[in-house]
Amino acid sequence: MEAGKSHQNQVKSSVNDEKQGGQMMSAPSFSLESSGASQGGDGGGGAIDAKNDTHQSIRSAMAQDAKSSDAVFDAGIKDFKSSQNGESTSKSTDSSFVEDCKCKGGEAVEAPKTGEKGGKEEPVKTPDVIAEAPKVVLPTINFGAVNSATTPAGMSHRIPPRVNTAVQVTVAGYDAAVGDIELFVENAVAANGIAQIDGAATKKMNATGSVNLSGTTQTAPGNGGKLVLAARVKGVVIARSAAFSVSSIPQDWTTTFVSLITGPKRGFVVQDGFSSDSGVFADLDQTMISEEVQYGVGTGTFAAVAGSNSGYIAGNVLTTDSHSTPVGLLSGVGSIEAQQTCIFKDLRAGDSDIPLRNSGYKITRDVTETAVGSGKFQLTTHKYGAAATANGHFSNAAAGDVSKTQLA
Amino acid sequence: MWRSSLLSFIVLLIVYAAGCHPAIHLMKEESGKDHTPTQDPNGYAWRGYRERVGDEWHELPNEDTKCLREYSTSNSKGKWSQDRRISILTDHLTAKVGETIKIFHVFEDRSIGQELYIMGPKLVYGVWTDGKCTSAVPEGLAEYPFTLIYDGRTLPSPGWDYNFAFTTVSFNAIGKHEVVWKIGDLESNQLSISIVE
Numbered sequence: 001m002e003a004g005k006s007h008q009n010q011v012k013s014s015v016n017d018e019k020q021g022g023q024m025m026s027a028p029s030f031s032l033e034s035s036g037a038s039q040g041g042d043g044g045g046g047a048i049d050a051k052n053d054t055h056q057s058i059r060s061a062m063a064q065d066a067k068s069s070d071a072v073f074d075a076g077i078k079d080f081k082s083s084q085n086g087e088s089t090s091k092s093t094d095s096s097f098v099e100d101c102k103c104k105g106g107e108a109v110e111a112p113k114t115g116e117k118g119g120k121e122e123p124v125k126t127p128d129v130i131a132e133a134p135k136v137v138l139p140t141i142n143f144g145a146v147n148s149a150t151t152p153a154g155m156s157h158r159i160p161p162r163v164n165t166a167v168q169v170t171v172a173g174y175d176a177a178v179g180d181i182e183l184f185v186e187n188a189v190a191a192n193g194i195a196q197i198d199g200a201a202t203k204k205m206n207a208t209g210s211v212n213l214s215g216t217t218q219t220a221p222g223n224g225g226k227l228v229l230a231a232r233v234k235g236v237v238i239a240r241s242a243a244f245s246v247s248s249i250p251q252d253w254t255t256t257f258v259s260l261i262t263g264p265k266r267g268f269v270v271q272d273g274f275s276s277d278s279g280v281f282a283d284l285d286q287t288m289i290s291e292e293v294q295y296g297v298g299t300g301t302f303a304a305v306a307g308s309n310s311g312y313i314a315g316n317v318l319t320t321d322s323h324s325t326p327v328g329l330l331s332g333v334g335s336i337e338a339q340q341t342c343i344f345k346d347l348r349a350g351d352s353d354i355p356l357r358n359s360g361y362k363i364t365r366d367v368t369e370t371a372v373g374s375g376k377f378q379l380t381t382h383k384y385g386a387a388a389t390a391n392g393h394f395s396n397a398a399a400g401d402v403s404k405t406q407l408a
Numbered sequence: 409m410w411r412s413s414l415l416s417f418i419v420l421l422i423v424y425a426a427g428c429h430p431a432i433h434l435m436k437e438e439s440g441k442d443h444t445p446t447q448d449p450n451g452y453a454w455r456g457y458r459e460r461v462g463d464e465w466h467e468l469p470n471e472d473t474k475c476l477r478e479y480s481t482s483n484s485k486g487k488w489s490q491d492r493r494i495s496i497l498t499d500h501l502t503a504k505v506g507e508t509i510k511i512f513h514v515f516e517d518r519s520i521g522q523e524l525y526i527m528g529p530k531l532v533y534g535v536w537t538d539g540k541c542t543s544a545v546p547e548g549l550a551e552y553p554f555t556l557i558y559d560g561r562t563l564p565s566p567g568w569d570y571n572f573a574f575t576t577v578s579f580n581a582i583g584k585h586e587v588v589w590k591i592g593d594l595e596s597n598q599l600s601i602s603i604v605e
Contacts, residue, residue, distance in 0.1 A: 264551065269562075272561065288455070288456075290458075291527060291560050291561050293527070293559045293560055302557075304556065305556050305557055307531075308460065309527040309528060309558075309559065309560045310458055310460070310465060310527060310528070310529075311455065311458070311526050311527040311528055311560070311561070311571050312455050312456050312458070313453075313455050313526065313561065313563065314453065314455075319561045319562060319563060320523075320561070320562055321559070321560060321561055321562070322523060322525065322558055322559075322560065322561075322562045323558070323559050324557065324558050325556075325557045326548050326551075326556065326557070328547070328548045329548060329556060329557070336557075338559050340559065340560075352467075353465075363559055365557070391463070391465060392463065
């Protein structure tokens with residue numbers, strides 16, 4: 001009987017609502033329930049719960065689908081229980097489930113009519129026999145992070161343009177009665193960036209699987225993190241991924257020998273190289289790169305050298321590196337080691353000081369006598385790829401190995 | 409006869425130049441990882457200014473670097489010496505007694521193809537205040553980039569390098585005070601700073 005009381009209260013509320021709307025309500029109906037809160041698959045790709053207002057919207061959408069049934073959906077009739085034969089109405093397909101409610105439940109239960117001309121408002125009658133109404137349960141959708149494998153740690157989620165980024169989509173509790181689940185990229189306009197799902201703007205996905213996202217328009221600077229991979233049913237969003245951007249980033253530093261430094265200095269010049277994770281160098285036009293160099297403790301003639309270097313320049317420009325030592329310093333033995341890495345700014349995603357993947361080098365200088373007691377010295381400058389940390393930024397080994405020995 | 413043969417040869421050369429060289433160029437662009445070296449089209453670009461405090465690096469806000477960012481339109485710069493010059497800039501030509509004043513340093517090279525050692529911040533020596541040198545230039549540091557050794561990226565001139573540690577000065581006497589930067593054969597403009605109560 002408790003159930004009956006509860007039902008009675010809910011119906012009253014519903015009736016009052018209908019009075020305000022000046023419409024008549026008929027029952028029975030069904031209830032919608034979420035199958036549970038959805039969460040991101042990896043901690044970063046959180047989904048947003050389907051809320052009550054989502055239920056309401058989907059109910060409305062379904063009601064429109066089932067106009068012929070005279071069914072009206074309302075939150076106040078949640079858990080309304082069809083009576084008469086005591087059977088629990090099963091879930092039904094989208095196109096016919098409202099009618100199923102009537103038929104399977106036996107005789108339809110008329111909700112109290114109120115506000116009729118000349119009529120007297122009657123108390124709501126509680127059905128004698130309680131039966132379960134059909135429940136259409138929303139699926140739970142979990143999105144993995146929409147984040148390229150090339151994104152360094154510490155950076156916000158992003159995908160490069162042109163290149164596919166796989167995103168895991170987990171669908172649980174799907175009931176065909178709710179209709180197709182459609183994936184799309186929310187807020188996809190030119191300023192925020194545009195991405196496609198398996199080569200199209202939308203994708204039907206009613207079961208767990210993986211989709212490939214690929215950026216077609218990069219996010220404009222200042223608009224990072226506004227894109228969301230979302231799932232909707234009948235136009236109503238029921239889950240969202242964590243936010244992401246479309247941007248290309250630099251990676252995989254290289255070094256190749258260009259020329260020796262002569263005259264008042266010794267050392268060499270190398271050509272820097274790096275690539276865009278989108279595969280197109282020009283995509284890096286909204287990035288900036290800073291080499292970071294930090295010196296260790298020098299010995300002998302290098303004992304006075306200390307400190308570190310830094311400096312951002314445009315990320316779509318390839319430059320040379322100079323590694324020079326004044327001849328005046330080569331009057332005695334000594335050595336020093338420096339570590340070099342790179343960091344970058346991504347003005348599209350809005351991230352700064354991000355370690356550039358595979359940009360680590362060690363640079364050593366060794367001054368030795370050409371022969372013991374000769375009083376003549378030579379400098380060996382050596383730059384080679386190695387895991388390195390400079391000014392607090394770590395990176396794995398870059399590519400390249402250049403070593404040159406010169407007389408002072 | 410030989411004239412027609414020579415003409416044919418020249419025509420063939422032109423055809424080769426027009427038809428083959430672009431193809432070769434295209435192949436180079438398509439192969440490898442788009443590593444075709446390019447030159448910075450603007451050696452005068454603003455690249456931000458990072459200050460190092462101990463092991464920490466901080467980007468100075470724009471309001472603290474206004475004079476640097478407006479360098480190109482400044483009327484107060486050093487004199488050219490073999491297409492190079494050094495300049496000092498400040499946003500505080502008037503300050504109070506004891507107030508700390510930041511002075512920024514710029515090296516500029518208007519010749520083509522010289523190296524600009526744009527990494528830093530490089531320590532600055534050779535600053536003179538009221539006729540006295542406050543930071544003597546160590547031996548071997550009189551040539552740009554004014555460092556013992558250099559490891560890092562360079563940009564081709566023409567352009568500027570402002571990645572020097574800023575100098576701070578303060579004055580305890582009211583009146584005009586002069587600041588100038590001298591290193592090697594270069595001498596900057598002179599800043600005349602008014603100190604008031």
